[in-house]
Structures are given as structure tokens and as C-alpha cells.
Amino acid sequence: MGEKVPRKVKYDPKYIGLYHNTALKIANKLVAEGLLSTWGNKTGIYQQFQGNSYDAEKMHYNAYDFLIYGFAEVVNHYNRSIRIIEVxxxxxxxxxxxxxxxxxxxxxxxxxxxxxxxxxxxxxxxxxxxxxxxxxxxxxxxxxxxxxxxxxxxxxxxxxxxxxxxKFFVLETPYLLDKILVSGYPPVPGTADAILVSSTGEITAMAKTYFHKYEQIYVNANVKGGSSGSPIINEYGSIVGVIIESARDIINNDLQDELRFGTGLTSDLIFEILxxxxxxxxxxxxxxxxxxxxxxxxxx
Incomplete structure (x- = not known):
């Protein structure tokens, strides 16, 4: 970034706003993640940044691209790594x-x-x-x-x-309020073929239950029948858990919770089994x- 601004962007008004906003959006995203810091006293498109850390393994798995371009890039990259099971x-x-x-x-x-x-x-x-x-x-x-x-x-x-x-996913530890993506194959009315359906949300809670001694994670992505087994993916494109069920209505267990919260088991537990x-x-x-x-x- 710094002062090396493309000539047409620097002098052509129709490009200035687009380039300026896109560049700052990416830079500020990396600053928020702790990967960049601002330095110097310049502002706007002339703001200068310096790198704080670099993880070669994350780079190998395209994690920084996912962070910049969002969950749509994760789905596009890993769509063949998520498979339907027919029973x-x-x-x-x-x-x-x-x-x-x-x-x-x-x-x-x-x-x-x-x-x-x-x-x-x-x-x-x-x-x-x-x-x-x-x-x-x-x-x-x-x-x-x-x-x-x-x-x-x-x-x-x-x-x-x-x-x-x-392409293969990697595992990463989940954290409360992580932004997440759930992608799976729930039945979609009116479609002849299976469709990969994706929904975003956050990890809203992490807690142990009386069913077993292991921690479960709760996400507010839209989860329903057919989503069982779906990956819970963080912003870096890494697996933080696996969906095991959608939340049930507190009064009638046969009904889904109106908010369609999902329940998952953590990537840490998957790693322990592996x-x-x-x-x-x-x-x-x-x-x-x-x-x-x-x-x-x-x-x-």
C-alpha cells in the first residue's frame, strides 16, 4: 500500500472512490485481525501499514485470501471437499x-x-x-x-x-463469537439434485452438556435436517467443529427451535480422536x- 497508487486511480475521479474504499476495507480487515498495523501520520489512500505476523501454513491453505475475500471464497474453494451422504x-x-x-x-x-x-x-x-x-x-x-x-x-x-x-480442510480451535460458515446438503424443496447450502453466523455459546463430558458449540447459522455432519468453518477457512443437530424447541422436542440454532462438537475433539x-x-x-x-x- 503506501504511496504506490496506480496512475489511473490517482488521477481519474471515477476510479478513486472504488480503489480507495476497496484498499482501505482490505487493510482495515487485516488490521482488525492483528496482521497489519498502521504507522506514520498519513491518512486515507496514503496511509502506510506494516506487517505484524506471517504464518506460512495459513498462507499454504489460502487462509489470508479467505480472510480478505470472505466466506464466498471459502465455499468456492472447498465445495468439492464437502460431500453428501445418502442413506x-x-x-x-x-x-x-x-x-x-x-x-x-x-x-x-x-x-x-x-x-x-x-x-x-x-x-x-x-x-x-x-x-x-x-x-x-x-x-x-x-x-x-x-x-x-x-x-x-x-x-x-x-x-x-x-x-x-x-482439497482438504485443516482443523483449528474454536473461540466464542468466531464468525463461522456452515455448508451442507439439507433437502431443498423443488430441486431434483442435491445443492450445497451455506449459511453464516457466529459461535454464540460453548458449554458442556449432561450427555457427555466434552464441550459443544452453538451457532446461529441456519441449520436444519440434512445439515448433520456439516463443517463449521471459521474466517480462515479452517474447521472449528462439526454440526450434530439443530436446536430443538424447549417445550416440544419434536419441533425445531424457531431461530434454527445449530449444535456442534469441536475440532479439538475431532483431533483427539484422530x-x-x-x-x-x-x-x-x-x-x-x-x-x-x-x-x-x-x-x-
């Missing part, structure tokens, strides 16, 4: 849907994270990945859950001979499943 019930044939997302743990292992209740027993579970089997569906090598059955997280491990995605898997720890267990002829699978 066909054996008795009725009814199709339900859930969501999950791809991460690369320690830069080597491909995992797909979702809510455990998105993988019910007595149902055919269908998933498509970026590069799997020729007929479209793909099954994992292993499926893991937390040793505590009340923890609603499932982790699917995929072979390195497949490509779960071409570390347990990686180091043969004791807070995870394998879930048994069988493979169908069309490469879908079912929990047994």
Missing part, C-alpha cells in the same frame, strides 16, 4: 441425507468426518468421492467412532489409492461394516 433405509427404501467433509491428517491420511447418526444400521449408505471406483460409489477402509457412544462423531478413513477430494487412531490410543473404536456389490456399504 436408503432397508425396510421402506426411504432416502435420507447427511453431510460430511474431507480432511488430511498430518498431510498424509485422508479422513471423512461426519455425525455418527448419519451412518445408521439397517441402511445402505452411499457416498461419492472425487476419484473412487468406476461406478461412482466408494467405501472406506475403516470407520471409527469415539469410545463414548454419546459422542456423535464418525471418522471414515479412505485408502491413499483413492482421492477423497482435491490422534488416538494414529497412535493406537484408547478413546476410539472401530465400527463394523459390510460392502455392497455397488460399492455402497452398511453398518453391521
Amino acid at each position: 436408503a433405509e432397508d425396510k421402506t427404501g426411504k432416502i435420507d441425507v447427511g453431510t460430511g467433509f474431507a480432511i488430511l491428517h498430518k498431510h498424509t491420511k485422508q479422513y471423512f468426518i461426519t455425525a455418527k447418526h448419519c451412518l445408521p444400521k439397517n441402511s445402505e449408505i452411499r457416498m461419492k468421492i472425487l476419484l473412487g471406483f468406476s461406478n461412482g460409489f466408494a467405501y472406506p477402509e475403516n470407520i471409527y467412532s469415539h469410545i463414548d457412544d454419546n459422542v456423535d462423531i464418525a471418522i471414515l478413513e479412505f485408502s491413499d489409492k483413492m482421492a477423497l477430494s482435491d 490422534e488416538s487412531i494414529d497412535n493406537k490410543g484408547d478413546i476410539h473404536k472401530k465400527m463394523k461394516f459390510s460392502i455392497n456389490s455397488n460399492n455402497s456399504f452398511r453398518l453391521t
Whole structure:
């Protein structure tokens, strides 16, 4: 920034306002995040800035671009990393849907994270990945859950001979009042194909519940059926949690809360389970499943 202003912007009035406002908006955003500081006594388009910090890993994952260009850039970048899960019930044939997302743990292992209740027993579970089997569906090598059955997280491990995605999320610790994005595949009336639906909000609360000893996060993004397993993403494009349910009405538990708050489990808990898997720890267990002829699978 500083005094190097493009000539046409400096002298052509029709460009001055646009350039001035855009440049200052980006700079002030970076100042607010602590990445830049102002210095000198100049103002406006001549204001000078200096960098405070630089994180090479964040740069590698496009975090600074996401911070500047917003959540629309996050959705555009990671849309193929968020996948729909189709569940066909054996008795009725009814199709339900859930969501999950791809991460690369320690830069080597491909995992797909979702809510455990998105993988019910007595149902055919269908998933498509970026590069799997020729007929479209793909099954994992292993499926893991937390040793505590009340923890609603499932982790699917995929072979390195497949490509779960071409881009993978990273995990980051959530904080109260973080601005967040939730993207998933809730059913949309009047549409023939699954649509990735995104909603923004904040982490409005973080608290432990009587269901288990782990912290849950509450977000005011628009969350509804089909959003289970959706990633909760911060402004840097990192995963801070996974949606497990929409909030229920306090009087009638069969009804959704009018504000459609979402409940999630934290990325810290996901990381703990992944570390347990990686180091043969004791807070995870394998879930048994069988493979169908069309490469879908079912929990047994």
C-alpha cells in the first residue's frame, strides 16, 4: 500500500472512490485481525501499514485470501471437499441425507468426518468421492467412532489409492463469537439434485452438556435436517467443529427451535480422536461394516 497508487486511480475521479474504499476495507480487515498495523501520520489512500505476523501454513491453505475475500471464497474453494451422504433405509427404501467433509491428517491420511447418526444400521449408505471406483460409489477402509457412544462423531478413513477430494480442510480451535460458515446438503424443496447450502453466523455459546463430558458449540447459522455432519468453518477457512443437530424447541422436542440454532462438537475433539487412531490410543473404536456389490456399504 503506501504511496504506490496506480496512475489511473490517482488521477481519474471515477476510479478513486472504488480503489480507495476497496484498499482501505482490505487493510482495515487485516488490521482488525492483528496482521497489519498502521504507522506514520498519513491518512486515507496514503496511509502506510506494516506487517505484524506471517504464518506460512495459513498462507499454504489460502487462509489470508479467505480472510480478505470472505466466506464466498471459502465455499468456492472447498465445495468439492464437502460431500453428501445418502442413506436408503432397508425396510421402506426411504432416502435420507447427511453431510460430511474431507480432511488430511498430518498431510498424509485422508479422513471423512461426519455425525455418527448419519451412518445408521439397517441402511445402505452411499457416498461419492472425487476419484473412487468406476461406478461412482466408494467405501472406506475403516470407520471409527469415539469410545463414548454419546459422542456423535464418525471418522471414515479412505485408502491413499483413492482421492477423497482435491482439497482438504485443516482443523483449528474454536473461540466464542468466531464468525463461522456452515455448508451442507439439507433437502431443498423443488430441486431434483442435491445443492450445497451455506449459511453464516457466529459461535454464540460453548458449554458442556449432561450427555457427555466434552464441550459443544452453538451457532446461529441456519441449520436444519440434512445439515448433520456439516463443517463449521471459521474466517480462515479452517474447521472449528462439526454440526450434530439443530436446536430443538424447549417445550416440544419434536419441533425445531424457531431461530434454527445449530449444535456442534469441536475440532479439538475431532483431533483427539484422530490422534488416538494414529497412535493406537484408547478413546476410539472401530465400527463394523459390510460392502455392497455397488460399492455402497452398511453398518453391521
